[in-house]
Amino acid sequence: xxxxxxxxxxxxxxxxxxxxxxxxxxxxxxxxxxxxxxxxxxxxxxxxxxxxxxxxxxxxxxxxxxxxxxxxxxxxxxxxxxxxxxxxxxxxxxxxxxxxxxxxxxxxxxxxxxxxxxxxxxxxxxxxxxxxxxxxxxxxxxxxxxxxxxxxxxxxxxxxxxxxxxxxxxxxxxxxxxxxxxxxxxxxxxxxxxxxxxxxxxxxxxxxxxxxxxxxxxxxxxxxxxxxxxxxxxxxxxxxxxxxxxxxxxxxxxxxxxxxxxxxxxxxxxxxxxxxxxxxxxxxxxxxxxxxxxxxxxxxxxxxxxxxxxxxxxxxxxxxxxxxxxxxxxxxxxxxxxxxxxxxxxxxxxxxxxxxxxxxxxxxxxxxxxxxxxxxxxxxxxxxxxxxxxxxxxxxxxxxxxxxxxxxxxxxxxxxxxxxxxxxxxxxxxxxxxxxxxxxxxxxxxxxxxxxxxxxxxxxxxxxxxxxxxxxxxxxxxxxxxxxxxxxxxxxxxxxxxxxxxxxxxxxxxxxxxxxxxxxxxxxxxxxxxxxxxxxxxxxxxxxxxxxxxxxxxxxxxxxxxxxxxxxxxxxxxxxxxxxxxxxxxxxxxxxxxxxxxxxxxxxxxxxxxxxxxxxxxxxxxxxxxxxxxxxxxxxxxxxxxxxxxxxxxxxxxxxxx
Numbered sequence: 001x002x003x004x005x006x007x008x009x010x011x012x013x014x015x016x017x018x019x020x021x022x023x024x025x026x027x028x029x030x031x032x033x034x035x036x037x038x039x040x041x042x043x044x045x046x047x048x049x050x051x052x053x054x055x056x057x058x059x060x061x062x063x064x065x066x067x068x069x070x071x072x073x074x075x076x077x078x079x080x081x082x083x084x085x086x087x088x089x090x091x092x093x094x095x096x097x098x099x100x101x102x103x104x105x106x107x108x109x110x111x112x113x114x115x116x117x118x119x120x121x122x123x124x125x126x127x128x129x130x131x132x133x134x135x136x137x138x139x140x141x142x143x144x145x146x147x148x149x150x151x152x153x154x155x156x157x158x159x160x161x162x163x164x165x166x167x168x169x170x171x172x173x174x175x176x177x178x179x180x181x182x183x184x185x186x187x188x189x190x191x192x193x194x195x196x197x198x199x200x201x202x203x204x205x206x207x208x209x210x211x212x213x214x215x216x217x218x219x220x221x222x223x224x225x226x227x228x229x230x231x232x233x234x235x236x237x238x239x240x241x242x243x244x245x246x247x248x249x250x251x252x253x254x255x256x257x258x259x260x261x262x263x264x265x266x267x268x269x270x271x272x273x274x275x276x277x278x279x280x281x282x283x284x285x286x287x288x289x290x291x292x293x294x295x296x297x298x299x300x301x302x303x304x305x306x307x308x309x310x311x312x313x314x315x316x317x318x319x320x321x322x323x324x325x326x327x328x329x330x331x332x333x334x335x336x337x338x339x340x341x342x343x344x345x346x347x348x349x350x351x352x353x354x355x356x357x358x359x360x361x362x363x364x365x366x367x368x369x370x371x372x373x374x375x376x377x378x379x380x381x382x383x384x385x386x387x388x389x390x391x392x393x394x395x396x397x398x399x400x401x402x403x404x405x406x407x408x409x410x411x412x413x414x415x416x417x418x419x420x421x422x423x424x425x426x427x428x429x430x431x432x433x434x435x436x437x438x439x440x441x442x443x444x445x446x447x448x449x450x451x452x453x454x455x456x457x458x459x460x461x462x463x464x465x466x467x468x469x470x471x472x473x474x475x476x477x478x479x480x481x482x483x484x485x486x487x488x489x490x491x492x493x494x495x496x497x498x499x500x501x502x503x504x505x506x507x508x509x510x511x512x513x514x515x516x517x518x519x520x521x522x523x524x525x526x527x528x529x530x531x532x533x534x535x536x537x538x539x540x541x542x543x544x545x546x547x548x549x550x551x552x553x554x555x556x557x558x559x560x561x562x563x564x565x566x567x568x569x570x571x572x573x574x575x576x577x578x579x580x581x582x583x584x585x586x587x588x589x590x591x592x593x594x595x596x597x598x599x600x601x602x603x604x605x606x607x608x609x610x611x612x613x614x615x616x617x618x619x620x621x622x623x624x625x626x627x628x629x630x631x632x633x634x635x636x637x638x639x640x641x642x643x644x645x646x647x648x649x650x651x652x653x654x655x656x657x658x
Contacts (some may be wrong), residue, residue, distance in 0.1 A: 185269070328346055458618040475489070
């Protein structure tokens with residue numbers, strides 16, 4: 001390994017991020033007969049001011065794999081054997097702005113003493129993001145011209161002085177381009193309707209329901225000017241110098257070749273995401289001080305954010321795939337005619353772009369045409385940039401509001417009070433489905449087939465059960481010294497059960513980009529599922545390995561069929577479920593009328609029960625930040641648990657009130 005140093009900090013000047021937001025809201029209520037009328041409005045003027053992430057002071061990289069290295073990165077630092085030095089051209093600060101105005105009207109109409117109708121309308125007038133000083137640039141496919149495209153050398157670098165390396169890039173607010181690079185959409189009506197009904201008029205049963213539409217302005221990481229901050233443009237560029245011996249030679253040598261730029265692209269018209277939400281519930285008092293509620297809750301998300309690679313190669317159609325089901329790309333390697341190392345499937349001879357000329361599958365089926373191009377990228381060491389749809393450019397991260405989601409849930413809750421004991425219980429059986437769990441979801445494998453990514457949401461937890469209790473202990477109730485010292489204790493706790501969130505089984509073998517499409521935004525490929533993951537699960541390994549149980553059977557998965565994305569799909573398995581018990585003891589000691597002393601003892605995971613952490617998780621899932629990371633078929637400890645949640649934690653607290 002190696003490391004790099006940023007001599008003066010990545011953001012050396014001024015506050016990196018300042019977000020002043022100015023809001024005003026006003027509400028008015030007027031009762032007219034059976035109508036309770038509410039009027040109001042909400043206004044926000046928001047700013048997002050932040051520096052780009054370009055390192056204008058440069059950064060130094062020390063790598064033992066470099067041609068000038070001593071073999072030790074720290075020794076290289078001491079003597080000045082620098083693998084590379086990179087420096088940004090300019091430190092630009094972006095000043096993003098937007099405004100929102102949302103007036104609303106609501107009528108709570110008490111039709112009878114047993115039925116109330118709620119009618120409302122909110123107008124979401126959403127202003128488009130814009131960059132105040134026109135520093136934002138967007139990559140627009142309509143502005144790309146193959147005739148102006150840069151040309152690539154044999155090593156994939158840009159030929160100096162030939163073509164426009166920023167081909168397709170447009171400046172927001174200049175030359176007829178909208179100020180936010182997207183044409184705005186201001187008027188978004190969001191109606192709401194609801195009701196509450198007492199069927200028998202005795203106050204013991206209530207039936208409630210509602211439906212509403214809710215628009216979301218989205219945040220700065222979505223398809224807007226803030227989401228495009230810092231990409232290569234006329235304002236921001238970086239240069240790199242490689243293999244430097246001695247700090248005094250920084251900036252004095254030849255620059256490393258420049259390779260195709262990567263860009264961020266957003267649509268030229270704004271479409272705001274929105275949620276439709278609905279519910280129907282029945283609440284009933286079963287016994288004295290016992291209330292039970294049964295609910296159906298649902299929602300549908302439309303025009304949600306997602307990312308894709310606009311410059312991904314097209315995959316080989318299944319009907320044209322020379323590899324048979326169950327036949328993988330051979331992992332045996334050979335040195336090709338251009339000096340690259342590749343799979344034996346590549347044959348030996350390759351053309352000037354690295355495409356094999358005599359390739360064949362392990363079953364000796366010839367690989368030609370588009371399949372040979374994809375094989376070249378997947379397993380023959382060819383550079384994907386030679387074959388991308390927009391020649392001369394690298395990865396193009398497309399941000400657009402085209403994802404969707406659905407959620408359906410049965411929710412049951414109960415509350416009971418009995419003397420000094422209060423019990424609450426809530427159970428949810430639900431299923432959330434989407435094709436992208438958030439804007440950063442990179443679990444997709446094919447940018448041209450977003451429907452193939454539709455699966456359980458990365459945060460989907462099918463079963464949730466929470467039980468809470470608060471109990472005033474019935475000891476030493478009578479006033480006196482014994483009550484002061486030993487009485488008045490309160491015992492409380494929460495019992496929580498949650499089924500596991502889903503994760504994907506990734507192909508982590510030699511050729512991760514198994515389909516050969518050069519997807520620089522998503523995932524290379526999934527594994528093929530060839531058996532039942534829940535059958536014949538291996539026994540736990542011996543202690544001391546750092547890993548615990550196998551969650552599933554690793555033999556149920558195999559290297560995917562050659563030139564495919566694998567068939568196991570997104571979010572096909574579930575992480576371990578979790579059961580947790582937390583408890584607390586609390587007592588208040590009255591010292592005087594206005595003074596008191598409070599003592600609290602709390603225990604988290606009180607029974608010290610082992611709670612396995614997740615195997616893996618994609619964007620949108622909490623497991624993305626805390627997991628074993630063993631979901632890669634072909635990687636170490638595949639499908640083994642390698643992390644756990646905290647053991648028992650005890651804490652004591654005291655507070656004096658005066």
